[in-house]
Amino acid sequence: MTRPIRTLLIANRGEIAVRIIRTARSMGIRTVAVFSDADTDALHVAMADEALRIGPAPARASYLAIEAMIDAACVSGADAIHPGYGFLAENADFAEACLAAGVIFVGPPAAAIRAMGSKADARRLMQAAGVPVVPGYDGADQGIETLEAAAVAIGFPLLVKPSAGGGGKGMRVVGSATEFRDALASAKREALSAFGDDRMILEKYLGQPRHVEVQVFAARTGRTVHLFERDCSIQRRHQKVIEEAPAPGLSEPLRRELRNAAIACARAVDYVGAGTVEFLVTKDQFFFMEMNTRLQVEHPVTEAITGLDLVEWQIRVARGEDLPRAQDEIAMRGHAVEARLSTEDPEAGFLPQTGRLDHLRFPVELDGVRIDTGVRQGDDVSIHYDPLIAKVIAHGSDRSEAIGRLRAALAGTEIVGLKTNRGLLSEIVAHPAFAQGSIDTGFIEAHQADLFGRADHLDERILLLAAFAALRAQERSTAVDAADPFSPWGEPTGWRLGEPATLRVTLAIGERTMTLEGACRADGYVFDTPTGHVAVTGTVAADGAILARIGDRLVHAHGVIIGERMTLFVDGHEAAFELVDPRRPASELAVAPGRLTSPMPGLVVAVTAAAGQTVVKGAPLVIVEAMKMEHAVTAPRDGRIRAVKVAIGDQVAAGAELVVMEDAA
Numbered sequence: 149m150t151r152p153i154r155t156l157l158i159a160n161r162g163e164i165a166v167r168i169i170r171t172a173r174s175m176g177i178r179t180v181a182v183f184s185d186a187d188t189d190a191l192h193v194a195m196a197d198e199a200l201r202i203g204p205a206p207a208r209a210s211y212l213a214i215e216a217m218i219d220a221a222c223v224s225g226a227d228a229i230h231p232g233y234g235f236l237a238e239n240a241d242f243a244e245a246c247l248a249a250g251v252i253f254v255g256p257p258a259a260a261i262r263a264m265g266s267k268a269d270a271r272r273l274m275q276a277a278g279v280p281v282v283p284g285y286d287g288a289d290q291g292i293e294t295l296e297a298a299a300v301a302i303g304f305p306l307l308v309k310p311s312a313g314g315g316g317k318g319m320r321v322v323g324s325a326t327e328f329r330d331a332l333a334s335a336k337r338e339a340l341s342a343f344g345d346d347r348m349i350l351e352k353y354l355g356q357p358r359h360v361e362v363q364v365f366a367a368r369t370g371r372t373v374h375l376f377e378r379d380c381s382i383q384r385r386h387q388k389v390i391e392e393a394p395a396p397g398l399s400e401p402l403r404r405e406l407r408n409a410a411i412a413c414a415r416a417v418d419y420v421g422a423g424t425v426e427f428l429v430t431k432d433q434f435f436f437m438e439m440n441t442r443l444q445v446e447h448p449v450t451e452a453i454t455g456l457d458l459v460e461w462q463i464r465v466a467r468g469e470d471l472p473r474a475q476d477e478i479a480m481r482g483h484a485v486e487a488r489l490s491t492e493d494p495e496a497g498f499l500p501q502t503g504r505l506d507h508l509r510f511p512v513e514l515d516g517v518r519i520d521t522g523v524r525q526g527d528d529v530s531i532h533y534d535p536l537i538a539k540v541i542a543h544g545s546d547r548s549e550a551i552g553r554l555r556a557a558l559a560g561t562e563i564v565g566l567k568t569n570r571g572l573l574s575e576i577v578a579h580p581a582f583a584q585g586s587i588d589t590g591f592i593e594a595h596q597a598d599l600f601g602r603a604d605h606l607d608e609r610i611l612l613l614a615a616f617a618a619l620r621a622q623e624r625s626t627a628v629d630a631a632d633p634f635s636p637w638g639e640p641t642g643w644r645l646g647e648p649a650t651l652r653v654t655l656a657i658g659e660r661t662m663t664l665e666g667a668c669r670a671d672g673y674v675f676d677t678p679t680g681h682v683a684v685t686g687t688v689a690a691d692g693a694i695l696a697r698i699g700d701r702l703v704h705a706h707g708v709i710i711g712e713r714m715t716l717f718v719d720g721h722e723a724a725f726e727l728v729d730p731r732r733p734a735s736e737l738a739v740a741p742g743r744l745t746s747p748m749p750g751l752v753v754a755v756t757a758a759a760g761q762t763v764v765k766g767a768p769l770v771i772v773e774a775m776k777m778e779h780a781v782t783a784p785r786d787g788r789i790r791a792v793k794v795a796i797g798d799q800v801a802a803g804a805e806l807v808v809m810e811d812a813a
């Protein structure tokens with residue numbers, strides 16, 4: 149029995165909504181987007197054939213509102229709903245509500261979602277099916293004494309994990325028995341806020357495992373196949389950052405075992421549709437972790453190596469069709485790697501960044517590169533949702549070609565306005581250990597020294613380029629470009645009275661300021677540098693494309709000026725400069741020392757600092773919860789707490805003062 153799908157409602161937002169719309173459209177299916185008040189102008193709304201408002205910005209009132217979603221389906225005449233990932237994708241009540249309303253849910257049966265929805269239940273189910281699980285505790289008794297006794301029996305380090313968990317939220321590694329109660333309380337707090345459920349499981353914390361998962365697909369006919377495996381070991385905060393397919397360096401017998409276990413897992417819950425079975429892999433052992441009963445964020449790497457469209461498969465299965473291919477008709481070609489680009493600050497504990505994307509440019513026409521994004525230049529990244537703005541996916545004939553292509557794609561990605569993890573992603577994929585495939589879930593931590601703190605890549609060439617671009621913009625501001633009167637760039641008239649003038653430019657980077665003097669020539673400037681006179685000549689186009697000759701070298705770059713800030717993109721590096729008005733008093737440039745502010749709007753959930761206390765660099769002082777995650781504001785240096793300005797329960801704005809520090813006497 150098959151049922152047609154003529155109109156598909158996408159109960160999601162961002163890149164995944166856009167991605168689903170693309171496939172639906174190619175299948176001749178009409179698409180309906182839904183949006184909250186924060187997403188009125190979002191890309192997915194603009195792309196769909198029809199769009200309906202479902203509620204205010206907070207997800208609970210919009211993208212998580214089951215009734216509003218079903219109403220939207222009825223109003224728009226949708227005969228099916230695709231939930232994407234996150235939000236309602238693994239909500240069994242929602243799957244049932246769709247069924248009750250006579251709308252096809254593009255996903256597994258509610259019973260399968262429910263069976264895998266609790267990590268505790270899933271662990272028990274898999275053990276019964278003969279699939280190995282990490283030694284741990286998954287009992288119903290959540291009494292603190294019981295949990296503590298179980299923890300001691302398992303041994304340390306162990307992991308406290310929300311049974312209802314996802315996205316790495318609410319997980320805590322506990323190193324010793326003395327830390328257990330505090331970690332449990334903090335994990336429960338985060339889990340309750342994120343999932344409305346604070347039941348916990350305990351697992352032995354495996355040292356540096358790899359995260360390997362198997363994509364499975366099943367049809368109502370009972371046919372179940374796997375689409376090979378992915379490695380998602382490169383993680384931060386237990387959340388995936390880079391994923392690839394196939395998993396590098398696994399033995400054939402281990403691959404076979406993983407695939408068989410994944411299929412057994414799907415069969416054990418009468419699975420239908422797309423699912424992913426996640427495993428932790430140590431040297432020669434593997435353990436079931438969980439099954440995600442939905443499309444994964446990282447599904448494009450599987451699409452790249454198989455040449456299949458997983459959303460198309462989902463829709464076909466939802467219509468009641470058999471799988472388009474049998475196991476022996478599914479082949480793998482080459483290697484694919486994906487990087488998740490998020491507006492977050494890796495240097496500040498991966499703190500999500502919210503605000504406007506002033507400038508956004510992805511590379512075009514790179515072989516084997518696919519970019520899935522849900523945002524456009526000028527969009528606001530809201531505090532209410534995930535900071536993932538795009539996935540950059542590269543496919544090649546082998547792993548090193550795929551990595552090379554991903555590097556190029558990341559190097560060609562330009563973002564101004566919000567901090568992102570682009571630089572970190574570039575460092576990871578350029579790292580020799582990554583190239584060798586020597587990866588595990590501790591990768592980012594283990595290579596911290598190589599990966600972080602390289603954002604400010606400054607050399608004389610970049611400084612000269614910056615000075616050149618700044619002077620061009622300065623000259624430009626006194627001329628008018630008829631073609632684009634709003635562009636800060638463009639050719640100066642070249643008309644000068646009398647002798648070549650000398651122009652002066654002051655650039656600030658962080659706390660450093662420097663002034664350069666350039667003697668004007670018809671085609672550029674000659675700068676006085678510590679190494680002598682250097683001529684910088686060339687052009688800056690209206691879109692900021694710079695073609696400059698510095699001494700004997702020709703350099704292509706791109707400059708973006710927003711307000712007083714200029715960002716230069718050169719060879720995959722970026723450097724941001726403040727264009728300083730020479731008349732501005734120097735005191736304004738200094739940052740008030742010692743005042744620690746909230747990095748974003750949020751709720752104060754813990755205060756560990758006390759006035760008068762002496763603290764060491766890195767000590768957590770205040771914990772602010774935002775975007776369902778806890779962020780510790782830590783001491784930037786050794787010192788003493790002069791005052792604490794907030795208390796637990798305070799709602800704070802971005803920039804609100806939390807703590808004042810002073811030098812210890």
Ligand code: ADP
Pocket residue numbers: 282307309313314315316317351352353354355357359383386387426428437438589
């Ligand atoms: P979530 O559902 O929140 O994503 P998972 O159970 O999938 O949580 O785990 C996320 C990540 O946490 C894993 O990919 C792995 O890096 C780490 N992890 C989970 N369980 C363990 C464990 N027992 N030992 C070591 N690391 C683990």
